[in-house]
Structure formats: structure tokens, C-alpha cells
Amino acid sequence: MWDKAVIAILAWFITIYKYGAMRRDAQWRTGSVTFYFWAFSLFTAIGLTLMIWPVYLVFNRLVGLPNFGWLVTYAAFALAIYCMAAGCYIVLEQPRPRLMSWSLLLTLATMFVVYIVGIVTLPEKADHTVPDVLAEVVFMETIYIYMAILSAIPMFTFIRLVWYEQIVSARLRWFVGFFASFFSFAVLFVKILLTIVAFKDPLTPALNILNPLLTMAIIAVGVFMTLAFLPNKLYQVAALPFEFLGKLLALYELRSLKNRLDPLCPPVVTGRSGLKNTLGNLDYHLYRVLIAILDAKKTLTGHAVITNDLTMKPEIPVRSVGRAPLEWDDWKLQQARFLHHALQTVNDEQSFAALVKSYQRVSRTVRWKEAGSFSIGGKAFDVAYQN
Amino acid sequence: MTIETRMKNILDDLGFDFSQFTMNSFVDWIEKTRGRKISFIPWEMPPGMFGVWMSDADEPVEHVFIDKNVPSMHQVHIQLHEVSHIICEHPTARLSKDEMGGLLLKALDDPSVLNEALLRAPAKKELEEEAEIMAALIQHQVIEHQRLQQLGVAASSNENVIDHLQSLGLV
Numbered sequence: 307m308w309d310k311a312v313i314a315i316l317a318w319f320i321t322i323y324k325y326g327a328m329r330r331d332a333q334w335r336t337g338s339v340t341f342y343f344w345a346f347s348l349f350t351a352i353g354l355t356l357m358i359w360p361v362y363l364v365f366n367r368l369v370g371l372p373n374f375g376w377l378v379t380y381a382a383f384a385l386a387i388y389c390m391a392a393g394c395y396i397v398l399e400q401p402r403p404r405l406m407s408w409s410l411l412l413t414l415a416t417m418f419v420v421y422i423v424g425i426v427t428l429p430e431k432a433d434h435t436v437p438d439v440l441a442e443v444v445f446m447e448t449i450y451i452y453m454a455i456l457s458a459i460p461m462f463t464f465i466r467l468v469w470y471e472q473i474v475s476a477r478l479r480w481f482v483g484f485f486a487s488f489f490s491f492a493v494l495f496v497k498i499l500l501t502i503v504a505f506k507d508p509l510t511p512a513l514n515i516l517n518p519l520l521t522m523a524i525i526a527v528g529v530f531m532t533l534a535f536l537p538n539k540l541y542q543v544a545a546l547p548f549e550f551l552g553k554l555l556a557l558y559e560l561r562s563l564k565n566r567l568d569p570l571c572p573p574v575v576t577g578r579s580g581l582k583n584t585l586g587n588l589d590y591h592l593y594r595v596l597i598a599i600l601d602a603k604k605t606l607t608g609h610a611v612i613t614n615d616l617t618m619k620p621e622i623p624v625r626s627v628g629r630a631p632l633e634w635d636d637w638k639l640q641q642a643r644f645l646h647h648a649l650q651t652v653n654d655e656q657s658f659a660a661l662v663k664s665y666q667r668v669s670r671t672v673r674w675k676e677a678g679s680f681s682i683g684g685k686a687f688d689v690a691y692q693n
Numbered sequence: 694m695t696i697e698t699r700m701k702n703i704l705d706d707l708g709f710d711f712s713q714f715t716m717n718s719f720v721d722w723i724e725k726t727r728g729r730k731i732s733f734i735p736w737e738m739p740p741g742m743f744g745v746w747m748s749d750a751d752e753p754v755e756h757v758f759i760d761k762n763v764p765s766m767h768q769v770h771i772q773l774h775e776v777s778h779i780i781c782e783h784p785t786a787r788l789s790k791d792e793m794g795g796l797l798l799k800a801l802d803d804p805s806v807l808n809e810a811l812l813r814a815p816a817k818k819e820l821e822e823e824a825e826i827m828a829a830l831i832q833h834q835v836i837e838h839q840r841l842q843q844l845g846v847a848a849s850s851n852e853n854v855i856d857h858l859q860s861l862g863l864v
Contacts, residue, residue, distance in 0.1 A: 574818075575825045575829070587833065587836070587837075590833050590836045590837070593832060594832065600763065600764065600766070600767040604760070604763055604767070605740075605741060607740075608740025608741050609740060609741075611740055654764035658766065661764075
């Protein structure tokens with residue numbers, strides 16, 4: 307009972323904590339993500355609260371209908387998963403399928419009918435894991451199957467968010483969200499199995515495996531669900547080690563690309579920073595190296611316009627204030643053409659993190675191509691190490 | 694004294710609070726301290742040119758032309774570089790309204806004529822180095838004060854998701 311009470315308290319904490327944020331959202335009345343996610347936590351809290359045996363009994367006495375708490379619990383969970391899925395469709399910027407609303411109504415109607423026909427007359431029991439009669443099987447399987455199908459929507463939403471996310475702290479949150487939805491799906495999948503297995507043979511040894519699995523999955527859902535609603539600052543702290551390593555790798559790759567561009571498009575300022583300074587100011591150095599690449603890209607693009615896509619040297623040297631004049635021989639011209647085409651694969655109207663990733667990719671591609679086949683007169687060449 | 698130390702001293706003397714940095718607030722501050730308005734104008738630039746700064750000989754206005762074809766993050770950098778020239782009180786071409794009008798009219802057809810303006814300015818390598826170092830110092834301050842989003846970094850790479858995170862009170 308205490309495990310359910312703790313999870314219910316957590317759910318209520320999230321619901322109350324996020325109520326202010328939901329009300330501050332101007333769009334909440336018309337169904338915003340904030341509203342749907344808050345409604346999800348509210349319905350989950352209601353369902354979890356009614357799973358606590360004394361609360362369940364008190365509720366049934368108050369209403370005057372045996373097992374009515376069971377119906378309300380399942381209805382609350384059906385609404386919770388519906389809200390979560392509806393919020394996911396907004397995040398995905400996709401229209402919500404009409405089938406989703408109809409399937410909710412059908413599920414609620416089926417449960418209500420089964421409750422009237424076969425559940426209201428049953429004696430109340432604390433453990434609803436094992437069904438005793440067929441009506442209970444239908445009642446339980448209806449909600450489990452409905453929720454299992456809908457829980458796939460958040461799962462795929464989080465996979466997509468993880469896939470496209472460039473910022474480590476946000477990616478961590480999407481991972482947590484994915485695990486929360488994955489374990490929700492696991493809970494429901496085990497429940498579907500367990501209900502049928504236990505109904506056929508309540509003493510089957512399979513229950514010794516399924517029951518602990520179910521408990522672990524429920525605990526995992528509680529933990530990941532709570533983590534998913536933590537403020538961004540905590541995610542930023544958790545992401546620090548990953549970010550540090552990621553930025554270090556990015557800086558190495560971007561500098562490798564910049565080193566290839568420098569001999570072709572000399573920068574205004576040259577100079578190296580020490581290791582301590584670099585490690586202590588990774589964001590700054592990443593930003594600067596990215597700007598240097600954008601500078602070189604713009605210079606190469608300008609040259610491409612006046613040299614027929616860098617197929618010949620410019621007739622008149624291009625003046626670039628404060629920079630050494632470009633003096634290219636055939637060798638450098640070929641390298642310039644090669645790098646220009648590689649740089650053109652990046653759309654520069656992206657966020658900083660996405661730009662870093664894109665130019666990391668370019669740097670890797672350039673290295674691979676050079677290592678593989680780029681050569682002049684049988685000699686592999688690498689401008690990056692010329693000076 | 695190294696160029697970097699000199700630039701650091703100039704930046705310190707400016708007395709700007711980088712914990713409140715936005716491009717607009719920074720430019721406002723420079724306008725106030727230098728007593729001249731700064732006007733940014735997106736423009737088609739010739740190859741090899743990123744930005745051009747010209748002083749108005751008739752009014753207290755600095756005209757900063759920025760390459761309109763480069764990405765927004767790069768434009769912010771070019772703006773900072775040109776503003777750095779102003780902060781360092783570098784000399785530049787001073788054109789009357791008529792001269793500037795004529796030059797820009799010609800530049801509409803052939804952007805390379807903007808080079809003429811530069812040829813009239815003492816565009817020494819040392820001045821460019823100073824401006825670039827000053828821009829780098831400003832960027833260092835901005836990033837040190839965790840205002841990197843003002844230069845193009847956000848809580849998520851998906852702008853819609855940022856809105857959702859903000860409305861959920863998670864950012």
C-alpha cells in the first residue's frame with residue numbers, strides 16, 4: 307500500500323506544482339501542451355490515489371456503489387493517457403486523429419457497461435491484479451489494451467525528440483520521457499499477460515516472474531515520470547559531463563576544419579589559446595571557431611561567384627580588409643573547391659548547437675574523403691598541416 | 694602593452710554590465726557613451742567583404758552595412774566587429790549625405806563599389822586586428838555571463854519545444 311501512496315503523493319505534488327504554470331499559459335483553455343500535460347498528471351494522481359485500499363473503500367462508501375472506485379480509477383487512467391497522447395500530437399505538430407477520441411469514448415463506454423453488468427455486484431477486494439470472473443478480465447483488458455496502444459504515441463514522440471535534439475540537457479529530458487513512456491508500456495504489456503495467465507491458472511509459476519516484473523516497471527514509471535518534470539537547471543547540471551566531452555570533441559573537429567580553411571582564407575587574428583584556457587572556456591572557443599568557419603565559407607562563396615565556381619583563379623585579387631591577400635596555386639584552388647562544396651551542404655540558418663553538429667559532420671566527411679581518395683599526382687595532401 | 698590588454702582596458706572603461714547583455718542594450722550603451730546613433734543596414738556585399746562602417750559627415754550617425762546574405766548568427770558577429778571599430782574610435786570614411794547617397798545608388802547595381810569607400814578609409818591590418826580582438830572580448834564576456842542565447846544558443850534546438858518547456862515552467 308505504501309508504494310502506491312508514495313507514487314500518488316508524487317503525482318499530486320507534480321499536479322499542484324505545475325498548476326500555476328498551466329494557468330499562466332494563455333492557451334490553456336483551448337488545449338495547449340501545458341494543459342494536456344497538467345491534465346495528464348491530474349488524472350494520474352486521481353487514479354493512483356484510488357488505488358490506495360483505504361481511500362478506495364472510503365470512496366466506494368461515499369458514493370454508495372461497490373467497486374465504483376475501480377471504474378473511476380480506470381477512467382482516470384484512460385483520460386490521463388489520452389491527454390498525454392493529445393499533448394504529444396501538439397509537440398509533433400500533427401493533427402490529432404479523430405479515431406483517438408472515438409476510441410476513448412468506446413473504451414469508457416465498454417468499461418461502464420461491463421461495470422454495470424458484471425463488476426458492481428462483485429465483492430470488493432484490495433488486489434485487482436488477478437481476475438476471478440470473466441467480467442473482470444474484459445474490464446481489465448479493455449483499459450490495458452487501450453492504454454498500451456496509446457502509450458506508444460508518447461514513446462515515438464520522445465524517440466523523435468531525442469533524434470532531432472542537439473542540446474544535451476534537453477536530450478536527457480527526452481530520454482527520461484522515453485523511459486517513462488517505455489516503462490508505462492511495459493507495465494501495460496505485463497498487465498495484459500498477467501491478467502490472462504492468472505485468470506486461467508491463479509497458481510501458475512509464471513506469476514512469480516510477472517509480479518516482480520510489474521512492480522519494478524511501476525516503480526520505474528514513478529521515478530522517470532517524476533524526473534521528466536524536473537526544472538531545466540537540474541538537467542543542465544546533469545548534462546555537464548556529457549556536454550563537456552561533447553564540446554571537447556566538437557571543438558577538436560571544428561578546429562580541424564578551420565585548420566584546413568586557414569591557409570586558403572587567412573583569418574584576421576591568428577593565435578593559439580592554452581589548454582587550460584580552452585578547457586575553461588569551451589563555449590567561447592566553440593563559438594569563435596564556428597564564426598571563423600562562417601567567415602571562411604563566406605570568403606569561398608564570394609570567390610566561387612567570380613571564378614566560375616572555383617574552377618579558375620581570380621583575375622584580380624579580391625580585396626578583403628585586414629586579411630592577407632589570397633594567393634592560391636592550383637593545389638590550393640583544388641582544395642578550396644573541395645572545401646567550398648563540403649561547406650555548402652550546411653544550411654546556416656540553424657541554432658548554434660545544430661550548426662556545430664553540422665560542421666562536425668563536414669569536418670568528418672572532409673577528413674574521410676581526404677584520407678580515402680583525395681590526392682594530387684599520387685600524393686595525398688592535407689592543407690591542415692601545411693603551416 | 695599587448696593589443697589584447699589595450700582592448701580589455703577600453704572595454705572595462707566602457708562600464709557595460711554584460712550580465713544584462715542583449716545586442717540592442719549594448720548598442721544603446723555605445724550610442725550613449727559615444728554620443729552618436731548607430732544604424733545597421735543589411736546590404737548586398739561584394740566578395741571578401743563582411744561589413745562596412747561609414748560615418749555621417751552631416752549628422753551624428755554611424756552607418757554600419759552588414760552582409761544580408763550571411764546567417765543571422767554571423768550577422769551578429771559582423772555587427773559586433775563593426776561596433777568594435779566604433780568603440781576603439783578608429784578612423785573611417787566620413788561621407789556627406791550626398792556622397793553616401795551616390796555611392797549606395799551605385800552599389801545597388803555593383804556592390805564592389807563599396808570598396809571605394811574602404812579605400813578612402815585607413816584600413817590597416819592593425820585596426821582590423823584590434824576590432825576583431827575587441828569583438829572576441831565582448832563575446833567572451835557575453836558567454837561568461839551565460840548570455841550565449843543572445844548570440845544564438847537556446848534550451849532546445851527545437852523552437853516549438855522551447856515554447857512548450859517555457860509554458861510548463863521547466864525553463
